[in-house]
Amino acid sequence: MGTKLLLPCFMALLLCGLCLAGSSGKEFVTVFMQNYQKKWDTSLQIHISALHANTKVKVSVPRLNFFQEQTLGAGKGLTIPMPVGVDGSQKSFNTILIEATQEVLVASLNYKPYIADTSVVYLSVTEWGKEYYVFTPPTSAWKVCKEISITNHKERNMVDIYPQLPVWFLGQRYGPGRQMSVELEPYESMQLQSTNDMSGSRVVSRLPVAVSTGHTCTRRFSNCNHVYEQLMPVRSWGKSFVVVPLSFQSKFDSVYVQASQPTKVVMKVGGQDEERRMTAGQTAEFHIQSPNTALITTDQGIQVLYLFNGVQGTRHLLYDPFLMTVLPTDRFCSSYTLNGQANFDNKALFLVRTSDLPGLRFDGAPLPRDARWREVDTKCPSNSPYEVCASSCPTTCQSLSPPLGCKAQCGEGCSCNEGFIMSGDRCVPFSECGCVYSERYYRIDEVFYPNGKCQEECTCSQDGLVNCKNISCGPNEKCKVVDGVRKCQPVGLEVFVVAGDPHYTSFDGVHFDFQGTCTYTLAKGCGLDGTHLVPFSVQVENERWWPAGRRHVSVTQLVELEVYGYTLIMRENTLGILVTMSCPSNSHYEVCADTCNDACPGLSETVKCPATCTEGCDCDIGFLFDRQSCIKAEQCGCYDNGRTYKVECTPAENHHRITTDSL
Structure with a gap:
């Protein structure tokens, strides 16, 4: 039995002029993360492709006094073995600097005798960001870790990490709610490993950084494999994605979607729509299987990653997992460079408009006539008809002017009818647009806390204006994040007791008795404006205590609770489902x-x-x-x-x- 190494490549071609999906640049900085066990020999390689003639390239690890230089012609490539990566959770100066006099493309290979992965270095230093959300593959083999790396540029920087589950770094444990602050020197990187899932953890830095995610060895349907990929900063996330499945996957692969704020996600697969409402830091998994292509649209920017789950192939061969960032459709291009790896199965998927198939060229020649193409459903939502020349820079509720740097060329797609504007995945009347505050979009009537300290509460009004007021948490409240939302959350609890014939003890500890056979309001939320209490009501119905012959004594026979839109009723002599609970030792x-x-x-x-x-x-x-x-x-x-x-x-x-x- 053998394991096949699969090098994936997803190409989306649109006639939008020559572009390079944002992956070309003149300066890149990266680091190699740990591949499986430390003791195994590792081969690390950087691959560079030049786009222009007479391109001078320099690759270095400054702290190790490692330097290599070479001049490349247009379309020529260069492979450079690298001396070191990073093992374990630590800070490291094993950072790799790639500099070029003209635009180049950069990829990396991290290889061990049983386990290997390759990845595009998508972002040059000019496209780094200050805010990221982490995704790590959830499935694991034995004695392996999820991992992320954070790479700094040429100035001292401070990075804050907000973990979703406990992690350990430099001997310290950081759980949910505890901020990890790490200072990075120029060209210093850090690697953070954990057996816990780090998905949803937030990374914020004072100056832009690069963040990569990976797993020392993840698996689901095959042997485990090292996977890694560079993450996109929140400011570069997109709202429209097309995900094409691999035809030889007999089970399913996983598509992971992440949100940075309240977001509506619609995924169309096989003629079926699946809608999810997501909160900040939440990760959603969707399954995808050939021949069904997935179309993902949202009302806010999201991050999308594709995890190939491995295949038990024919002739006792295995295809091991890989991880890939899915770029949004607004970064589709008309020209790509494909770099194959020796001793890999190299496969590429092309997504092309049907009308543009005659103009498709591979190394200057047309594709074979017997090439098989599969049609993707591109129906438009209501109030947005299909157009051959739709705007590439449509106005949206979030941005009433074209995005900075957006090209003016039109393209095939859907456009909103007159009087409507794009809000996420649908066209709505202008009057239904929400508010933009501090570069974030909020829906009408949405309440938010902009400074993150629960000192100011803002509401998006119907007229598109944001109304804010100063607040403070009450004596029984604490400012914390619950379900992805930071606000004043209640702490502790109080109890109202009804017992006997009947005896009452109120929330504030007052004891009293009351006889009667009517329905009474036991407790109700009143005057809740300005508080963070959820409206509720508790009704009780009393009856005479006939068995004891006491006509002037009443007892409770029914309790009705209304809260969160539900009504819960407890009746006398009606047990329903009785659950006893006893806790084990410790x-x-x-x-x-x-x-x-x-x-x-x-x-x-x-x-x-x-x-x-x-x-x-x-x-x-x-x-x-x-x-x-x-x-x-x-x-x-x-x-x-x-x-x-x-x-x-x-x-x-x-x-x-x-x-x-x-x-």
Whole structure:
């Protein structure tokens, strides 16, 4: 049995003039992340392609006194072996600097005898950003890590990381709500590894940085493989994507979508529409399988990544996983350079307008006439008819003027009718547009807190204006993030007790008795304006206590709770579903338990944590949850492929040698 290394390439061709999808530049800075186990020999390579004649290229690792220079002609390439990468969670000066006198394309290869991946370095330093959201592949093999790298340019910089699950860096543990601040020197990088999923973690820097994501060895349907990819800064995210599946995937591949703010995502696959509402930092997974192409549209910018899940192929061959950034449709181009890798299966997918097929050339020659093409459904939404020459820079609710640097050429697509404007994936009347505040778009009536400290509350009004007022959290509230939203959130709880015939104890501890056989309002939210309380109502119905012969004594026979649009009724002698709850040793009962935040490292691989807290048991201080009980940290085991292994237990793992023959 052998493992085939697959080099993917997705091409989208539109007649929009010569462009290079934003991946060309004169200066790139990158770093190689850890590939599987540290002890295995690694081959690291940088590949450079020149677009113009007489292009001088210089590749260096300044702190190692490593330098190579060469002059390239138009269309010529150069491969340079690199001396070092980064292992483990640490800061490092093993940063690679690529400089050229004219535009070049840069890719990298990280190879070990069993495991390898290649990736385009999409962003030159001029396209770096100050805000990123992390995605890491969730599936793992044994003794492997999710990982990210952050690379700094030529000035000292401060980087803040907001993890979604606990991570460890330089001996310190950082959990949700605890900010990790790291200072990076010029051309210094950092690598952060974790067995926990780091997806949704936010990275913010004082000056622009490059962020890459990866996995030392991820797997689902085949052997595990090292994957890595450069992430896009939030400011470069798009609203329209086309994702083409691989024809030889017999099961499914995964498309991951990430949001940086409240976002509506519509994914069209196989004639079916799937809609999701996402919050800041949330990651959604969609499955895709040939022959169904996926069309993704949103009302806010999103990040999209494609994870090939591997294939158990014919003749006992395996195709191992790879990870790829999916570029938005507004970065489609009419000219591309393809660089194949020796000893790889090199495959390219082309997405082309039907009317432009006669003009498609590959190395100057037309494609064979027997090439098979599959049609993609491009129906337009309501109030937006199809046009042969639609604007490439349409106005939107978020931007009433064309984006800076947008080219004026028209292109095939959908345009809004007169009197309508694009809002996400649909055309709406101008009156339904929301507000733009501090370069972010908010829907009508949406409430937000711009400074992140719950000191100012703003509302997008019907007239498109933002109204703000100074606020402060109440005595029983705390400014924190819940479900991706930072605002004043309630802390603690109070109890109203009804017992006996009947005896009452109010929220503020006052005791009193009251007889009667009517329906009464026990508790209700009143005067909630200016507070963060959710409207609710609790009604009770009393009856005479006939069995005891006490005609002047009443007891409660029904309780009705109305909250969040639901009505819950508890009746006398009606048990419904009765659940008893007892907590195991080293844990205690909580009305709002959140066990996943205090779990053994790696547990998130085998247990899907709820988005909010629920009634249950929380581990005592000093103990961690291992899916069955609360234990000491040093007793935490390992999790692999849905199975749990105790400390010192070694699971069996089959490795297969890589063959370099072609299919």
